[in-house]
Amino acid sequence: MELEELKNIWHLQDKQDPFTINMQAMNNHIQRKKEKALHLINISELLLIVVNFGAGLFTILVNKFRPPSEMFLYVLGVWMLGTALYALLFRIKRTSNANKFDRSIRGDLDYAVSTATHQVKLSRIMRWNVVPIALLTTLVMWDGQKSILFVGGSIFFFALAFYFSGWEHNIYLSKKAALEKLRNRLLQEDLSS
Amino acid sequence: MKDSEQTQIFEKWLSRYKALMFKIVRAYARVSEDQQDLFQEITVQVWRSIPLFKGESAVTTWIYRIGLNTAIKWIRKERRQDEIERATARDQILVGNIVESDDRLSWLYDEIHKLDEIDRSVTLLMLDGLSYKEMSTILGITETNVGVKINRIKKQLIGKSKNYDYGT
Numbered sequence: 001m002e003l004e005e006l007k008n009i010w011h012l013q014d015k016q017d018p019f020t021i022n023m024q025a026m027n028n029h030i031q032r033k034k035e036k037a038l039h040l041i042n043i044s045e046l047l048l049i050v051v052n053f054g055a056g057l058f059t060i061l062v063n064k065f066r067p068p069s070e071m072f073l074y075v076l077g078v079w080m081l082g083t084a085l086y087a088l089l090f091r092i093k094r095t096s097n098a099n100k101f102d103r104s105i106r107g108d109l110d111y112a113v114s115t116a117t118h119q120v121k122l123s124r125i126m127r128w129n130v131v132p133i134a135l136l137t138t139l140v141m142w143d144g145q146k147s148i149l150f151v152g153g154s155i156f157f158f159a160l161a162f163y164f165s166g167w168e169h170n171i172y173l174s175k176k177a178a179l180e181k182l183r184n185r186l187l188q189e190d191l192s193s
Numbered sequence: 194m195k196d197s198e199q200t201q202i203f204e205k206w207l208s209r210y211k212a213l214m215f216k217i218v219r220a221y222a223r224v225s226e227d228q229q230d231l232f233q234e235i236t237v238q239v240w241r242s243i244p245l246f247k248g249e250s251a252v253t254t255w256i257y258r259i260g261l262n263t264a265i266k267w268i269r270k271e272r273r274q275d276e277i278e279r280a281t282a283r284d285q286i287l288v289g290n291i292v293e294s295d296d297r298l299s300w301l302y303d304e305i306h307k308l309d310e311i312d313r314s315v316t317l318l319m320l321d322g323l324s325y326k327e328m329s330t331i332l333g334i335t336e337t338n339v340g341v342k343i344n345r346i347k348k349q350l351i352g353k354s355k356n357y358d359y360g361t
Contacts, residue, residue: 001297001354003347009297010320014212018219019232019287021211026286027200029233030240103245105314106333108262112269178269186311186334189341 048087048126056080070143076136083129087122094118109183116176123172127165134158194244203240210256214239216321217257220305220313221264229287231267236286238263250330257323258331261314268310300357304350315342316350 001009059077063070094115101111134155141151207214214235222228238259246255305316318328325336325343332339 001357002351006301006350006354007320007322009295009301012295012298013216017211017289018215019289021207022286022288023204026233026236029286030237102333103242103258103262104331104333105258105262105265105311108266112266182265182269182311185309186332187338189338189345 045087045091045122048122049084049091052080052084052087056082056084070140072136072139072143076133076140079132079136083126086125090118090122106183106186109179109186113176113179113183116172116179119172120169120176123165123169127162127169130158130162130165134162199240199243202243206239206243206252206256207236210253213253213256213321214260216317217260217264219302220317221268221310223306225287229285231264232287234267235260235263251327254323254327254331257318261317261331265310265314297357304353308346312342312346315339316346319343319346 056077056079059073059080063073063077097114098111101107101114137154137158138151141154214232217235218228218232222231239256242255242259246252301320305313308316314332315328318331323331325339328339328343329336
């Protein structure tokens with residue numbers, strides 16, 4: 001078959017409808033989707049901001065109103081507030097970049113790669129953020145003369161968090177690599193031509 | 194834009210361009226459940242895109258852009274559906290089964306399914322007779338790149354059709 005014949009075969013379906021659309025079901029679906037605008041990345045970012053802000057503020061207030069106040073607890077609280085602020089600025093930067101991409105397939109892939117890069121960066125930063133938080137928490141407990149077992153348990157908990165966040169980070173990395181591969185495939189022949 | 198106005202445009206586009214959407218759905222999803230899912234996703238994205246449409250390109254080009262982008266994204270997600278979407282899928286937006294009037298069309302879809310997601314888009318646009326310029330706008334790549342891709346896919350399809358001609 002030549003291309004023209006293939007095109008003729010292709011256009012056979014223009015004259016027939018393979019499906020009928022149930023308009024009622026479709027309108028219901030669109031209504032439901034309208035109400036569900038938040039994506040996963042939005043939720044995880046917002047959680048990160050709210051949890052760090054809440055925990056930081058709580059730590060500072062508790063330390064202030066329940067003497068004797070401890071210096072390391074203040075540092076920990078301020079560190080958490082700083083983390084929330086950083087995540088907020090990161091989010092503002094990401095959302096302000098969203099309109100820079102056109103609606104072509106390449107534009108969409110560029111946007112997906114940019115979002116994946118953002119996820120990778122954020123997950124790496126948050127993974128390493130466990131280290132100062134663990135250190136400060138240990139110092140707070142040390143200062144409060146907690147038992148070795150208690151201190152050891154919390155260090156173990158932070159080590160687990162560090163390990164699993166590395167696992168999560170690798171998922172984002174491989175997702176980003178897959179997107180980059182797809183984009184390269186789209187551009188490939190451009191480079192060779 | 195008012196909701197009623199958006200819905201009116203959407204219904205007009207749907208009745209006029211549903212064949213185009215069906216082609217994308219069939220090129221990217223094989224089984225009925227997946228076709229339902231992808232069709233839902235495409236219609237929602239087309240509906241959402243209406244306020245952004247400024248008339249700078251033809252409606253066909255616009256719907257192709259939205260439809261193909263959605264299909265490529267849908268394949269990437271590997272159908273990660275949440276419970277709401279599963280429930281919606283049971284609503285059966287698409288009714289009816291495909292009865293092919295020509296076996297060669299089934300063969301053509303089978304061949305399209307063997308291509309990767311990017312080449313499927315190029316093939317659809319090529320078979321629908323879009324110009325290099327339109328394809329370049331939809332794909333976001335240069336016309337030269339479009340030409341190179343088309344030549345490769347054309348050769349591949351014509352070569353495989355020879356096997357079909359001989360019934361192998």
